Amino acid sequence: MTDPPRHDPLNPVDDTARALARGLMTGATSGALAVLEEDGGPFVSRIALAPSPEGVPMALLSGLSVHTRALMADPRCALLLGEPGAKGDPLTHPRLSLRALAAFADPAEDTDLRAHFVRLRPKAAVYAGLPDFRAVRFRPLSASLNGGFGRAYALAASDLAP
Amino acid sequence: MTDPPRHDPLNPVDDTARALARGLMTGATSGALAVLEEDGGPFVSRIALAPSPEGVPMALLSGLSVHTRALMADPRCALLLGEPGAKGDPLTHPRLSLRALAAFADPAEDTDLRAHFVRLRPKAAVYAGLPDFRAVRFRPLSASLNGGFGRAYALAASDLAP
Secondary structure, eight states: OOOOOSSOSOOOOOHHHHHHHHHHHHHOSEEEEEEEOTTSOEEEEEEEOEEOTTSSEEEEEETTSHHHHHHHHOOEEEEEEOOOOSSSOGGGSOEEEEEEEEEEOOHHHHHHHHHHHHHHOGGGHHHHTSTTEEEEEEEEEEEEEEOSTTOEEEEEHHHHOO | OOOOOSSOSOOOOOHHHHHHHHHHHHHOSEEEEEEEOTTSOEEEEEEEOEEOTTSSEEEEEETTSHHHHHHHHOOEEEEEEOOOOSSSOGGGSOEEEEEEEEEEOOHHHHHHHHHHHHHHOGGGHHHHTSTTEEEEEEEEEEEEEEOSTTOEEEEEHHHHOO
C-alpha cells in the first residue's frame, strides 16, 4: 500500500462548475492569451476581451502585435480568464485555463463584430477603427477550471458550450 | 510613398524601460504561466511567484498540475507579469511578457528554496511542504514590455539581468 495522495487534483464536473466556467468566459474584460511563436515556444500577453454574439470570448487584435502574427500562423491558443482581485491570495480566486482555436472574422463580418465589441467595451473605441486591427473569436476546445486550492475540474467543449 | 503607420509598435529600450521590467519581475506575487502540452499546443494558468535569491522569478509548483508536467517535458515557457488593478482599463497597466526556461531546483537546494519562497510569501506555507511540490526558477530569455497603449519595448536577456 502506498500513502494516499495529499490532495485530489480533479473533482467531477457538475452544473456548478459549468456555470462558473461559463461566467468566467462571458464576464472577462481581459485575459492572458498564450500563443505559439515561430520557433514553437509559448508567448503570453494581456488582451481585452468581451463575449461574442454567440457567447464565446472575442477580441480586437492589432496586426502589429506578437500574438496576432502568431495566431495567423497557428490558431492554437489558450486563455487564462478570471483576474485576481487587488487584495488577498491570487490563487484563491476562481480562474479558467481555456484551450481554444483563434478564428479571425472574415471581412464581411469584421465591421459588425468590431461594433459589437465597442458596444460592450466602450474604451476599445480608441483602437477599434485602426486599420491593422481585426476581430477574432476564441473557439473553446477544453478547459481546466480552478475554483481555489484543491478545487480543480477538467471541462470538455460540451461543458463550455453557450 | 505609403501612409505612415498609425502607431509605432516598438520604442527604443532605455533605463526607464529596464527598471520597469525589473520591477515587474521582482514585484510580482502571481502571474500567468504559459507552457507547451504534449501535443505542442499552449496552456496558460495562474501561479504564485516570488523573486529567487538571485532575483529571477521563482515558484513552488505541484507535480500533479498540468503546467508542472508540461515543464518537466519541455522547459520553454512564458510569464505574464503585472496584474491589472480592480478598476480602470486593464490594458493601461504595465505588464511584461517574459520568455523563459524553467529550471527545477536540484534536491540539495530544493528545501532551502522552498523556505526562501515561504519567507517572502507566507501563505505558501499551506502547500510548500507537500511532497509533490518542487521549487522552480524561470530563467529570462527575452521579453516584451508594454507600459500602456503605444508604449511597447522588446527587451533582451541582458536588459533583464539583475
